[in-house]
Amino acid sequence: MPFIPHNEDDIRAMLEAIGVDAIDDLFDEIPESLRISELEHVPPGMSEMEIERLMHRRAAQDHGALCFIGAGAYEHHIPAAVWEITTRGEFYSAYTPYQAEASQGTLQLIYEYQSMMSSLTGLDVSNASLYDGASAMAEAALMAVRANRKSKSARILVAGTVNPVYLKVARTIAGNQGLSFEPIPMDPATGLMDHGALAAFEGDDITALVIQQPNFLGNLEQVDELVDWAHARDALAIAVVNPVSLALLKPPGEWGGKGADIACGEGQPLGVPLSSGGPYFGFMTCKGAFVRQMPGRIVGRTVDLEGRPGFTLTLQAREQHIRRSKATSNICTNQGLMVTAATIHMSLLGTEGLERVAASSMANTSRLVSRLSEIPGVRPMFDSPYFHEAVLRFDCPVAPVLDALAERDVLGGYDLSGDFPELGQALLVCATETKLEQDIDAYARALGEIMRKAQVA
């Protein structure tokens, strides 16, 4: 089969058949002012050779740097087998597996992925993925508005310790659909959501409360109490979680008396490289009662006419190709290839492997925090328990310190002064299992020298 489905002659024949002179005539009803003639900010095309050179040049900029930045994307070791298998021809397709008869392998993989995510989050059902963690949170909020029939307000309370980028994305996606996102302040003394601030919402109609665990600052929130607070006020509880942390922490399905209703988050830590910010994938799981309000595809296990087990897309009647504008969402399988990698990654690591990744990331960050806190001018910001990320307080501006570290090939962390000015000079650091003791030593040595020079100056 040719790759190009129609040539100039075909196009001419089709236009003649419908009595139109040119393809542009078909777009007549769109006013001239709304049409884009040229994409001003997009540079002209490049040849494969030129692009390859450009990419090599860009990639060389990263060379050798030790990365201690987390803040939503995490460097983990990915076994070589993961992407070797993921990029095999059998899996290497972006296409949605509508046709069960031709897609049993892909469908089974997604089914296994869903089973793993349900198990990790302690909830009944998972969809086949979303775009990324931020858009997953936006979709979870939209889903809560559909699912919470006791609430009419579409007011979503968001802990002030949720990733600030997620809040921005949620407002972009859902803000014009009648949802309001209202942040609950962070307590600068603990780095946790300020529970006292919830009192202001007593008696209000609240649709859902969004909690991130571990929160954006790495700290562990009092999730049981927060979920119970939400449920006592007929609000749904949405959990934003790091899947790797769930190997050690209590799953959202067990938070509080009744468990979080929806869990979502960024799937990147499960076998997807940092790769300059994408592609990543989002995940979402929920209680069985809400499955019909869940966005995206769901693969189910069934039997064929002869009683043999097989896999197929299920609950499709609520989706866009059937419900059109009334569909639950416009979400499809989304990041099928990333999900393929994540599923293979999780199956290679197994429960024990994932636990070891989580435990050693936690231990490394703890070691990093105590090493760096020995340096004059640097100390831990909070006493709260944390997972694999923590905040350090600096006596001097953080930004020039990060620049100086980068010159020594150390990416020292995420400067919080933009997102959390109330914390002053604060740096979010992370050391996953990929950081050896000598890497942590190298960071401590470099920072020690930089701080000494800063104090002499």
Added chain:
Amino acid sequence: MSDTPADLKYTKSHEWVRDGGDGTVTMGITDHAQAALGDLVFVEVPETGRKLSAGDACAVVESVKAASDVYSPVNGEVVEANEGLADAPEKVNESPYADGWLMKIRLDDDSGLNGLMDAEAYAATLDE
């Protein structure tokens, strides 16, 4: 040939209405509608207390092929919904005019049933 009981009122969008005589009506989808949809696998009914205007989407009936909206035939407030359908959606197929009812609505005013068709007029729309 689908069943269109003479004592009911109908809409063009295939809902039926039974006048309770006490300011409330019971409504559901017609025999023709259930046959066209095929076996239902899920029915979503509204919560009680919801205010409806005639023509509002008020329930969703889902078959293996499609999820379709059901529209309110009248102006009023939902006073009772057939919650049993959540576990037994097949009742709508088996008994669309009795066990398969969807909800009871308290009418805003008496004029509510005026725009609806009688059985003969509705049956005629099915022949078109």
